Amino acid sequence: MSRKAVLFDLDNTLINRKEAFHVFSERLLDQFFECGAEAREEMLDFIRIADRNGYRNKRELFEEIKGKYVLKDPAVSVEDLLKYWFSEFFKCTVLMDAAKEVLDSIKDQGYVLGLITNGSVHTQYRKLDTARLREYFEVIVISDEVNLKKPDQRIFELALHRLGADAQTSWYVGDHPVNDVHGARQAGLQPVWFEGFMEWEKHVPKPAHVIRHLHDLLPILAISTYSR
Ligand SMILES: [Mg+2]
Secondary structure (H helix, E strand, O other), X not given: OOEEEEEEOOEOOOEOHHHHHHHHHHHHHHHHEOOOHHHHHHHHHHHHHHHHHHOOOHHHHHHHHHHHXXXXXXXXXXXXXXXXXXXXXXXXXXXXXXXXXXXXXHHHXXXXXXXXXXXXXXXXXHHHHHOOOHHHOOEEEEHHHHOOOOOOXXXXXXXXXXXXXXXXXXXXXEOOHXXXXXXXXXXXXXXXXXXXXXXXXXXXXXXXXXXXXXXXXHHHOOOOOOOX
């Protein structure tokens, strides 16, 4: 009998990347920029919008921030800011509310768990380890490692193959309308959209299942309550 699986996206699904980026931005301002109390909220807002939910090229992002605000030390370069990003961002990792309780409950129902994330191997594993999430997953597929990225259906098929699970009995949970919902659907999995982080893409049909909190997954999977 084929195994049933639940596969997850990482950022803004199991990890609250939005919160993590806010924490990082606070540290960035404290470390590098002149920032009075009155200007702080406006600066944090500007950086948040410029980051485009993480889909902005980081060099461009830091060039823009450096061009707009006053550095404490004018000798600091975009290169220095990039270095700070790569060494500090993963330390700001924030777990999504109830992530571990929900993963435990799903596992206890006999599902195997997988994770598919777009990003660099180094950064994504450091986030997973900071949040102590790695042990939950039988299979972890990171786009850079396999030279495929969501929404390419082959990355979903690869993860299912490694899990020994069939698409028809498997679920995929993520926040991105195209990369996660559309991609998983193309590969034949049942998509669940984690609403609240990205705007819906009008050209993509909405999935049958939409959640606003991870615990909303349990009734969808016919799990009545947390098992631990
Ligand atoms: Mg995501």
